[in-house]
Amino acid sequence: MKRNILWGLLATLAGLGHVLAAEPVLNLYSARHYQADEALYENFTRKTGIRINRIEGKAQELIERIRNEGSNSPADVLLTADAASLAVADAWGLFAPVRSPVLEDRIPAHLRSANWYAFSTRARLIIYNKRLLKAEDVSTYESLADPKLKGLVCSTSGGHIYNLTLVASLVAHDGEARAEEWARGVVANLARSPRGGDTDQIKSVATGECGVAVSNSYYLARLMASEKVEERNLVKRLGVVWPNQADRGTHINVSGGGMVKTSKHPEAAQKFLEYLASDEAQRYFAKGNNEWPAVPSVQVDNEELQALGSFKADSVSLVSVARQLPKAQKILDRAGYR
Incomplete structure (x- = not known):
């Protein structure tokens, strides 16, 4: 009887092991x-x-x-x-x-x-300080290279993956030469050396350390919904632009x-x-x-x-943008976008 019980238990364990092994x-x-x-x-x-x-x-x-x-x-x-x-x-x-x-x-x-x-x-928004700039000053990504913005631009590093993909999209739309001209213009307009992430850029614009920056949309949305009153108050100082609405749309x-x-x-x-x-x-x-x-x-x-609000999004194939990534990195390096 004990032997039969033992064999029964072993059979049950074997079956259980099979079930566990087959768990998807x-x-x-x-x-x-x-x-x-x-x-x-x-x-x-x-x-x-x-x-x-x-x-x-x-x-x-x-x-x-x-x-x-x-x-x-x-x-x-x-x-x-x-x-x-x-x-x-x-x-x-x-x-x-x-x-x-x-x-x-x-x-x-x-x-x-x-x-x-x-x-x-997620969209790459342009965030600007309403005390320093107007929306029409920064209506496109290309406008960030305008000499009138000298000393007003904040940015993450040139090697940051968000920047790299944005520049690749500029190559896809504007060509390599114009994209490099843009990168050199942005470097000339920097308020400080590139550093930090997108949230840092947003806060720097809000405090007036700089006048304008680019950020992924969800970082701004997080601050808008923040439980910290001081962060929600920072957002009130900002204007938001959906870039390139008159042409290709926002990246x-x-x-x-x-x-x-x-x-x-x-x-x-x-x-x-x-x-x-x-x-x-x-x-x-x-x-x-x-x-x-x-x-x-x-x-x-x-x-x-x-x-x-709603906006016109760029519908360029991301595969075609990705093909420009090696060129984008070389452009940023040549422009001294560190």
Whole structure:
């Protein structure tokens, strides 16, 4: 009798081990560090039963990690911000093509490549001090190089990935020579040496250290919704311009991702990418991190984004912008944009 019970227990444990081994999982490498994304992952697991194992890090670190892991990489999906990071990962051959009618139908063509998809967008706004400048003084990105702004421009470093992608877009639109002329003009107009991130630029403009800067939209939206009264008061001193509304539109960047080519769970990876394009997930991007949905049919329910108003976005293909990244870096180096 005891032997029968023992064999029964062993059989049960063996069966349980098989179930545990077969538990569907997704290994996610993510350069997104936003608390609101937790709801995305929890909802995906609840809907699909696929558990997410997540490793977070900076985009460059995660790209290098996947490269070093080679065919042994456990990564199924890489998520990161900025088209430049997606382009670098793609250039290193880290992504596998995902043939998904769902993704191709929902994500506009200019926000995807053959191997990666954007799931949220953010705009590069021009922020100016209303006491020092008027909106018509800074209506385009090109205007930041105007000599009348000498000593008024604040900026992140030339090597910052946001700057790099913006300059790549200028190359795509204006050509290499004009983009370099612009970079030299901005350097000549700097109020101080480039430093800090976008939030630092916004605060420097608000305090009058400089008159104008460029920032990703979601940093401004965060300050607009801040629990700190002093930060909300800083925003009141600022004017906001959607650049280039009379021509190509405001430069857009993205968060996005793709399936890693060595994925051990490709079906789960595709399901996850398709989930990120769902109405539910798209609304989380907008509400949780002040980003616009990549899917144009999804309505934004975000007080700060609605307060910023509507605008014409640049519809240039981000793939074509990414091709200009090496030229953009050389331009910034030659211009002394440190």
